Amino acid sequence: MTSKATSIDIAYKAGVSQSTVSRALRNSPLVNLETRQRIQAIAKELNYKVDKNASNLRTQNSLTLALLICEDPTNDDSMINPFFLSMLGSITRATARQGYDLLVSFQQLSSDWHADYEDSNKADGIILLGYGDYMDYAHKLETLIEKNTHFVIWGAEHNNKAVLSIGCDNHQGGVIATEHLLSLGHRHIAFLGDASGHSPEFRDRYLGHVDALSAAGVQADKQLQYHAINTEASGYEAAIALLDSGAQFEAIFTASDLIAIGAIRALKKRGVLVPEQVAVVGYDDIPVASFANPALTTVKQDTQFAGEILVESVLKLIRGQEVSQRLIKTSLVVRSSCGAKVDE
Amino acid sequence: MTSKATSIDIAYKAGVSQSTVSRALRNSPLVNLETRQRIQAIAKELNYKVDKNASNLRTQNSLTLALLICEDPTNDDSMINPFFLSMLGSITRATARQGYDLLVSFQQLSSDWHADYEDSNKADGIILLGYGDYMDYAHKLETLIEKNTHFVIWGAEHNNKAVLSIGCDNHQGGVIATEHLLSLGHRHIAFLGDASGHSPEFRDRYLGHVDALSAAGVQADKQLQYHAINTEASGYEAAIALLDSGAQFEAIFTASDLIAIGAIRALKKRGVLVPEQVAVVGYDDIPVASFANPALTTVKQDTQFAGEILVESVLKLIRGQEVSQRLIKTSLVVRSSCGAKVDE
DNA sequence: CTGAAAGCGCTTACAG
DNA sequence: CTGAAAGCGCTTACAG
Incomplete structure (x- = not known):
């Protein structure tokens, strides 16, 4: 391995000072155009790359x-x-x-x-x-x-x-998901996700959900909210709990796609048809969402x-x-x- | 913002030279234990962190x-x-x-x-x-x-x-997937994936597949191999082409999970039951695999x-x-x- | 437009 | 065990 070229090597080869090389490589207009190009050509030929550590140390930033x-x-x-x-x-x-x-x-x-x-x-x-x-x-x-x-x-x-x-905007996300379910005629919409404030993002989605319901004259039913963290397994459990409660609902809005996918698995397990008997809307639009079965309607974060x-x-x-x-x-x-x- | 502490600041505070500080911070046994600890305490107090650029420049490595x-x-x-x-x-x-x-x-x-x-x-x-x-x-x-x-x-x-x-070991992966399908009694096993050598990994999986078939006395059928790149869409298309060919098969081994998921979508679309009518084995064990419907049997790369x-x-x-x-x-x-x- | 020189903040032979 | 000094490879005022 020939040891790495430095700006001094280039200076030597170009017959200029090292300062001029440094300027030329940063394309400084201070340096005569012709010299600049000559230096840049030599740098390229020697496969020279500015030493990041040296330049960072000098300029006190790291890019x-x-x-x-x-x-x-x-x-x-x-x-x-x-x-x-x-x-x-x-x-x-x-x-x-x-x-x-x-x-x-x-x-x-x-x-x-x-x-x-x-x-x-x-x-x-x-x-x-x-x-x-x-x-x-x-x-x-x-x-x-x-x-x-x-x-x-x-x-x-x-x-x-x-x-x-x-x-x-998690609140807005909760609103559009819920409005969509409302527009499909659903009135009993369950929410699966942490609404406690421990997870501010989930809570805001829940709040958006509640607000959209209110705006449509529907009172959010606390019995239809089940706690879930952001995993498939937790979504599964929450849906099972919801199902076991015997509460009536035609739709589920979940705080995340992972929860939605778990919920769908639970619904299927219990023989509930999605979306025929229960509609599901998720949140995130993670890659899996489109491969889920049925493909998941979800709130996309760009x-x-x-x-x-x-x-x-x-x-x-x-x-x-x-x-x-x-x-x-x-x-x-x-x-x-x-x-x-x-x-x- | 008080400007960042340097080793000189620490040296000053500890009443030693900057070299000693440097040694102490690298925990060099050369430095008296007591001095070393004192210096380290001061460093911690000043929230000192070694400047990476400077040390990298000096040692010529970047960690x-x-x-x-x-x-x-x-x-x-x-x-x-x-x-x-x-x-x-x-x-x-x-x-x-x-x-x-x-x-x-x-x-x-x-x-x-x-x-x-x-x-x-x-x-x-x-x-x-x-x-x-x-x-x-x-x-x-x-x-x-x-x-x-x-x-x-x-x-x-x-x-x-x-x-x-x-x-x-892609060859071995192809072998175990195929052996598994063989053990379930399948003899007509389709392969979905690029077998051309353009993708060496896919080709090796295919070769493992063929070898496992041979070992079981089954001749690989070229008609059952369909080209697919590593996307869900490509898997879907390949499976449709396979289905349209009218060829007989009871199982599909795909070069990747994404392909498998696309293939399953195609099978469902055509009303073919998985795994009852056609068994599917994927490759990779990506997170989606366990959420697929049915959950995907697959070759796991650790x-x-x-x-x-x-x-x-x-x-x-x-x-x-x-x-x-x-x-x-x-x-x-x-x-x-x-x-x-x-x-x- | 160009060069000589200082200095960024370290590490590490060298000397004691 | 400790310190004075060199030097890593740059950038950039300063002087011309």
Whole structure:
């Protein structure tokens, strides 16, 4: 292996000073165009790449973003929330488009992640993707704020105004899902998901659901709300409990697709036809949703767009520009699980 | 924001030289234990973190790995191969366990990715996750080899011996899937997937399939092999073509779960019962597999283990240790789509 | 338009 | 056991 070329090697070959090489490679107009091109040609020929560590050290930035995915301790290690996986994809792409690199890390709630990345100059800013209950790590957020870390957090609006959050409008998502079921004539609509506030996103979906019912003159029935966390198994159990309660219902709105898929499995197990006897609407539009049987009608969170906004926002923070909370609108993807007519 | 503490600040506070601080923080036994602890305490108090750029520049390594996921141009942007997503999760974890950071990037075949990461000292080594046909970028691999980049590639064994590949034993996977179907009494088994060699992994699965048939005294029927790429839609089409051919078959083995899910959709559409009339076995055990209806019997690639081996291998390469090609055994996950008896 | 020089914050021989 | 010093490879004021 011939050792890597440095700017000094190029300077030598081009017969100029190392400073000029550095300027030329950054395409500085200070350098004579012809010299600039000659230097760039030599750099290319020697397969030269600027040493990131050296330039970062000098400029005190890293052109890198860190993505911390905070895992739900209630989930087992092996399975990551598919919704986050979509986000990961779009964030990766958005980051690259902005000329930044992306450091990815899964974090246990327990570990000492706060601030490490920016303090060690590994990243200029941090994007946090976390499960429901941000209260659990409020303390860690405090530390981040205290240290003036540039970070943005995905999810519900935060009560600490120093925290910039970007998220989809969960209330609105709950509204459109419920309005859709109402428009299909359903009046007894069950809700499967955590409505306790432990998971602010789920709670907002539930609140949207309740508000849409009220707006239609339907009183939400507390007996039709069953607790579920974001897993298929939990959705299954919640639906079984609902079924066992003997309550009357013609539709189910779930706080997530995973819950919906579990619920559908429970309904099938009990011989209940979906959507003929019970209509189901999920939330997230994860890839599985379209493969479910029947294909799941669901509230789509635009991960593509969300990833872009998230990246754009941290970058603004880093550059000291104005940024503000932002709620992204959701949309309904109508498939067959709700009983609406669609071409397959 | 109080500006970040440096080792000099700590030295000042501890009344020692900066060199001693540096040694103490790396826990060098050269430094008196008591002094060492005092320095570490001060560092903690000041929330000091070693500047990565400075230490990397000095030591000429980055303690960072890069994961390049090469996307299949035949797939649309939005959907990443779910199998890769699992791998991403396990690689991220394995990397962290080794004390390394992980840079993640999705790469278009077209772009100029080769070597950038290691040349610019952003990463010490590279893990490549790519779709089927590595021949398409053989040239880029050449460049990597030429530059003595430390990299390992996921997938089929490579004909260039300078390339280290780690992968699951696709031939064996094809064998166990087929043996299982044979054991259930099926003799006319269709194969859905690319068998052309354009995708070496799919071809090996096919070859395993053919060999298992031969071993059982069954002649593989070329009429029962239909081309499909790794998407649900392609699986659907292949199954429709198979159905339309009028050929007789009681089972289908597909080169991937996505194909299997598409095939099941096609079978249902045509009123064919799975598994009663046609048994289906997939490949990958992606998360969707267990939610499919019926739940998919499939060949599981142990992503957890694979991620660990992949990371371990690049690290060995980086350290100049001995490493060799490695084939990881697959296992069969029996669910209901094959008609075998299982408790649900 | 170009060059000499300082310095980013570390690590590590070298000397004691 | 500790310190003074060099140097990793850049970028960028400063001087011309």
